[in-house]
Amino acid sequence: MGPSRVLHLMNPIRHEFITSCLSEGTSQPQTSSPTNTNKNNNLHYLDVGCGGGIFAESLARTIPSSSSSNSNHPQTPTQAASITAIDPTTTLIKIARDHARTDPKVDAHLRSGRFVYKNCTLEDIVAQQKQGEPETTPGKYDVVTLFEVLEHIDTNATSSPLSFLTNCLRVLRPGGWLIGSTISRSLPSFLVNQVIAEAPWPIGVVPRGTHEWRKFVNPGELEGWVQEGLMRSSDGAAERAGSEALQGMRWKCAGVMYFPGLGWRLVDGSEDWGNYFWAVRKGV
């Protein structure tokens, strides 16, 4: 059993957390009305740091296929209509593309363009969006996902978690969700991720240097960053946005724990201990 098994087991919880966020509203007005007649999937996803595509491929699988007439396909829990998955590592994108070919449904989505793997950075996406548009143009994605990415981001002159989160929020539509998961910086997470998981074989499951404990992010810090990011992302060329950028914002956080033999479970209050999911909704 490799490290990917534990990650694969976390994947259903990602879907459930996304579903719980979407139940509070989305950036697509018609789906939030109670007398909803349009039951189709209409959310466009951006998966940042998709890696080997564990999450991206599973989300692509929930997109209704073109052959089944979209109108009578019931809405799926994640409401996905398309997904763009990006990762700067070329080998990972290649692995992800190769794996996607082993599922004809996912393969068809890749061919039709409803599912796209891009070997690029988040900054490339932001730059693409800006081309020929005023700087304050809202993004085009309804949901941006950031699973197990934040704890790998360096802090230096050109990059920081704050600037990264700001870019994520830039490509997000008003009312959309930025959803992620990461690990908090605590004694238990140090023992689990640094001492046990990176121990030599047969105890350890991930290569040495996979995680750097000092890069782990606590929920409180993260909430501060996304608020700052929301304000910065709505900054225009001329004026600076203030706290009005935070109006209508919604912050969610839920801790998860892994129980060998059982899998991942949501555990209230455990977000300060180790792995946790977090989400922020941009004000409409």
Added chain:
Amino acid sequence: MRPIPRSALRPYVCPSCRSSRTLGRRRFASQSDQVPDIYDVVCVGGGPAGLGLLAALRASPVTSNLRVALIETQDLQKARSWKLDSHQFSNRVSSLTPASVSFLQRIGAWEHLDTDRTLPYQEMQVWDGETDSRISFDWSMETSPFEDLRTVATMTENSNLVQALLARIAESGDENISIFSNTTVSSIENGADLIEGPDLSAWPVLSLAPTGLAPSSATPPRIAARLLVGADGINSPVRRFADIQTDGWDYNRHGIVATLSLADLETPTFPVGTRTAYQRFLPSLGGPIALLPLPGNHATLVWSTTVENAAYLKSLPPKAFIAMVNAAFRLSMPDLKYMMRMEQPATTSASETPHEDELSWRVQHTEFSRVPPMVTGVQEGSVASFPLRFRHASTYISPRVALVGDAAHVIHPLAGQGLNLGLGDVASLSKSIEYSVNHGMDVGDLLSLEHYTADRWATNAKIGGACDVLHKLYNVPGQNPVAWARSFGLDVIDRLPFVKAFLMRNAEG
């Protein structure tokens, strides 16, 4: 395990290791590069388990959009139009536990069942032919005196159940479903990596062939399965393809089945209308005899006995057969052993056969209580026998393969659990398919399927094992410590309501 590319075993190989392997080579490619017809779930075998799975998938809004296929060798049209007179019953009857009934109700199949032909029973009498110690199962300790007794199980003809499931599937429409009746699977192999299409090298691809008269143009030659379900019985070709080992033995016993008619009860039941199932263990004859009630004064017989005894019983004329069944519920072991070896006269001129004479003489000198009413008739052509076996697959899953029902396990019929275990399998498998679809998982992936095997394997092993132990315990003839111990156990259980209630809840499923 069958040879498949490592990519199918994803949970056990990390991405960095996988990238160094040669993927997608066409080592297992079939002779044809033509794109197969792709289905999400392909079920081989249209018995109660296979049809139950299909009906469950069609009933759930989450899984009703999956593209499903069913392959059955027999003519399903015959099963759809099955009809018998109201006083005639098929000899293949199962006792459905309340758990099975509620599953059938949940998937909307129960309302298609001809319930005039089913019968719930509320009490079960089980006793030891050697020592006469007895246990009775009913829910009397859990129901108040003011309500009717709860159902122990519901007797249902398998044909009736199959017909109801087919009707339920038909009701769900014909979109995204293909039913290949009169069709056999001529081969199963791994698919090919299609250059201009998906990589199907870890997907099972089935070649189909019509049996007999079916028009060959209507059958597509090859179909690929995201998940291939083996509901194809004890010699499952799907299990062979997946290279799943199976453990087991033959009991060297045959089960005799027959549809019987009974005399009226001498004493009325309380509460009125309570129906009872009877089972008597006959250690000297190789197994128990059971009489299970059917509507009206009918009953179905299941008599597990040695191969020689089974052949002897089947060779008897109806009157002698009836006498043997009545004797088996009443007489002592030595009497029965004697009657089992009686010569059958060449001419049956006398009004009473020797077996009947023997029974009426011996029954006067035997004491018994709470036996079933006398059997008075046997439905013509309903006496049949089948070999009793025990089989259990080492696992129920392999990448893109799952086994259900008899393909996964075959058990001794003494507790009437075989079909119920099969329905339990498909209830569990359809639930895990639903979970996988809702969470973007690949329904054929081991990660999706491991819930199913974890849920069912131990349960089925426990029930199959319990039946096996009972069979062995009740095959020790004569008065000896084994007989005393099992009788002591039975008496103790009968006197401890909470132990009995625990056992019954377990049997209820």
